[in-house]
Amino acid sequence: MSIPESFQGRLRLPLISAPMFLVSGPELVIEACKAGIVGTFPALNERSSEGFEQWLIQIREALDQFEQETGQKAAPFGVNLIVHQTNPRVKADLELCIKHKVPLIITSLGAVKDLVDAVHSYGGLVFHDVINIRHAKKAAAAGVDGLIAVCNGAGGHAGTLNPFALLSEIRQFYQGTLILSGSMSTGQDVAAAQMMGADLAYMGTRFINTQESRANPEYKQMIIDSAASDITYTPKVSGIWANFLKPSLEIAGLDPESGEKKKVDLGEELQAPEGGASAWKSIWSAGHGVGAISDAPSTAELVDRMANEYHRAADQFATQAAQFKRSAS
Numbered sequence: 611m612s613i614p615e616s617f618q619g620r621l622r623l624p625l626i627s628a629p630m631f632l633v634s635g636p637e638l639v640i641e642a643c644k645a646g647i648v649g650t651f652p653a654l655n656e657r658s659s660e661g662f663e664q665w666l667i668q669i670r671e672a673l674d675q676f677e678q679e680t681g682q683k684a685a686p687f688g689v690n691l692i693v694h695q696t697n698p699r700v701k702a703d704l705e706l707c708i709k710h711k712v713p714l715i716i717t718s719l720g721a722v723k724d725l726v727d728a729v730h731s732y733g734g735l736v737f738h739d740v741i742n743i744r745h746a747k748k749a750a751a752a753g754v755d756g757l758i759a760v761c762n763g764a765g766g767h768a769g770t771l772n773p774f775a776l777l778s779e780i781r782q783f784y785q786g787t788l789i790l791s792g793s794m795s796t797g798q799d800v801a802a803a804q805m806m807g808a809d810l811a812y813m814g815t816r817f818i819n820t821q822e823s824r825a826n827p828e829y830k831q832m833i834i835d836s837a838a839s840d841i842t843y844t845p846k847v848s849g850i851w852a853n854f855l856k857p858s859l860e861i862a863g864l865d866p867e868s869g870e871k872k873k874v875d876l877g878e879e880l881q882a883p884e885g886g887a888s889a890w891k892s893i894w895s896a897g898h899g900v901g902a903i904s905d906a907p908s909t910a911e912l913v914d915r916m917a918n919e920y921h922r923a924a925d926q927f928a929t930q931a932a933q934f935k936r937s938a939s
């Protein structure tokens with residue numbers, strides 16, 4: 611077990627609400643942190659670095675006020691930086707994260723030692739997304755504090771490996787914080803992630819269906835109506851293999867079985883106009899866990915529910931394990 615010291619005493623559940631392009635903003639982050647789980651968002655969800663700084667200020671002020679009013683500690687928050695040559699904002703956004711001492715930076719695509727050193731200089735942490743052992747070893751060598759094992763069935767740019775396989779291979783060489791990502795929707799799933807050897811669970815799709823997410827009502831309804839078989843894994847939408855809701859691909863007239871693989875271009879994705887068929891805006895991403903989602907409650911209500919499920923699952927497991935222990939002795 612390796613939960614960072616700066617997280618200890620601040621979490622009600624070992625859970626991170628994962629960053630989601632166009633979906634997670636300050637509303638979701640603030641409610642997640644107040645409810646006792648780590649709230650995160652991609653810096654690119656605000657259209658400019660100036661706007662991004664305003665979000666950082668808004669989150670800090672809301673969480674400070676919460677702590678003063680309740681005497682409770684809010685969970686830490688995090689920002690996702692996409693380290694790719696087509697992201698023109700990485701440098702400016704990182705400088706703002708340093709200026710505002712963002713507690714957690716989540717990097718995806720590139721793991722860069724200079725970035726890790728810059729975040730460590732103010733006491734921040736860096737977690738990095740990985741989908742295979744090669745990426746995990748590179749990120750570990752760059753000195754990251756946590757590895758996020760993005761497994762088969764995750765929403766967004768998912769991997770293809772089974773979670774048992776990826777977690778146990780990473781644990782053989784990495785002793786830092788290990789975070790499991792992909793297809794979890796309940797408190798029982800969070801307990802299962804810990805039993806599998808993860809320190810923290812990382813959930814995206816479940817948080818699309820909350821009142822505070824920025825997803826539109828049609829997107830949320832499509833998640834409620836969908837099952838794992840409605841998810842298509844394709845590189846044709848954003849240039850990187852990712853999971854998308856099949857009905858949204860059909861509405862956009864995109865056939866994932868034909869056509870060219872798209873070139874990765876974050877600048878283009880950011881500027882895509884409203885209305886047309888575009889990755890993330892009208893072609894919606896979700897993970898295999900959609901089948902367990904049937905509502906869109908407030909984040910506070912969802913975290914309450916998951917905390918109950920988590921403790922029930924832990925108690926049931928303890929009872930079952932005790933029975934096996936008795937019969938074995």
Ligand SMILES: Cc1cc2nc3c(=O)[nH]c(=O)nc-3n(C[C@H](O)[C@H](O)[C@H](O)COP(=O)(O)O)c2cc1C
Nearest residue numbers: 628629630631718764765766792793813814815897
């Ligand atoms: C709509 C959507 C957008 C996402 N955007 C990002 C992103 O901008 N950056 C990132 O690191 N991960 C992104 N992800 C991946 C999530 O951070 C997380 O790894 C994933 O959602 C976990 O799997 P789950 O959705 O099955 O819970 C996105 C996922 C979804 C569903």
